[in-house]
Amino acid sequence: xxxxxxxxxxxxxxxxxxxxxxxxxxxxxxxxFLWYKKYPAEGPTFLIxxxxxxxxxxxxxxxxxxxxxxxxxxxxxxxxxxxDSAVYFCAAFIxxxxxxxxxxxxxxxxxxxx
Amino acid sequence: DGGITQxxxxxxxxxxxxxxxxxxxxLNHDAMYWYRQDPGQGLRLIYYSQIVNDFQKGxxxxxxxxSREKKESFPLTVTSAQKNPTAFYLCxxxxxxxxxxxxxxxxxxxxxTVT
Numbered sequence: 001x002x003x004x005x006x007x008x009x010x011x012x013x014x015x016x017x018x019x020x021x022x023x024x025x026x027x028x029x030x031x032x033f034l035w036y037k038k039y040p041a042e043g044p045t046f047l048i049x050x051x052x053x054x055x056x057x058x059x060x061x062x063x064x065x066x067x068x069x070x071x072x073x074x075x076x077x078x079x080x081x082x083x084d085s086a087v088y089f090c091a092a093f094i095x096x097x098x099x100x101x102x103x104x105x106x107x108x109x110x111x112x113x114x
Numbered sequence: 115d116g117g118i119t120q121x122x123x124x125x126x127x128x129x130x131x132x133x134x135x136x137x138x139x140x141l142n143h144d145a146m147y148w149y150r151q152d153p154g155q156g157l158r159l160i161y162y163s164q165i166v167n168d169f170q171k172g173x174x175x176x177x178x179x180x181s182r183e184k185k186e187s188f189p190l191t192v193t194s195a196q197k198n199p200t201a202f203y204l205c206x207x208x209x210x211x212x213x214x215x216x217x218x219x220x221x222x223x224x225x226x227t228v229t
Contacts, residue, residue, distance in 0.1 A: 004156065034217060043118070043204050043220025044157075089156065098164070099145060099208050099218055100172060104156035 003027045004092050006105040014113050019077040021108050023090035026071065030092040030103075035064060035075050038087045038107070047088075048075070051095070077110075085112045117141065118221035120205050125226045127199075135190045135224045137205030146188035147206040147218065150174065157204065163188055192226060199228045 005024045013019045023033075031052035036044035050057040050064045050073065057064050063076045077084055090105045118139045127133045139146065145164045149157040159172030163182040177196025182188050192199045203224045208216040
């Protein structure tokens with residue numbers, strides 16, 4: 001049972017435009033969410049996180065939005081750059097639990113078209 | 115330069131053989147983890163360890179074994195009992211166990227192919 005879902009396996013966006021990656025979750029107990037970015041043949045790297053007490057968190061070109069009632073979060077990248085081409089994983093957990101309870105989505109492959 | 119080193123990058127084995135994947139970190143992190151990534155699936159936790167000489171099963175531990183004799187090292191053995199061992203294996207570490215304050219740092223992975 002996939003508790004964290006990324007329904008779009010892939011997404012292509014023109015350079016300079018906005019990339020929006022989506023993530024849905026089913027467990028209402030999740031209250032902390034993270035995005036990881038992964039290049040081919042490398043491990044994922046932490047990108048940005050958000051707590052359920054917020055509905056938005058920004059870090060430079062990256063913004064994560066959280067809609068708790070819809071159990072939905074999204075990652076916005078503006079403007080998109082070629083180096084953003086990677087696989088993006090969202091992950092969720094219940095705060096104060098350990099990393100071993102982190103649940104990952106299946107990933108979305110983002111391709112930025114020059 | 116601190117980080118997590120996984121070796122080898124590619125590994126090929128015959129069916130029925132045990133194989134050990136190496137993971138070393140020099141980040142002085144207490145917690146270490148092994149994940150498996152398969153196409154179309156999220157990362158799935160195999161084993162984790164929060165302190166030396168202690169480790170716990172993750173969601174898909176069957177057919178795997180680990181040891182944590184040193185803080186820096188967390189090797190994973192894929193045994194012949196693992197039915198579908200061909201996958202991309204990722205080792206990770208974190209300062210503490212709690213995910214709020216301590217995001218995972220990942221190694222670059224080992225791609226294991228068993229034929």
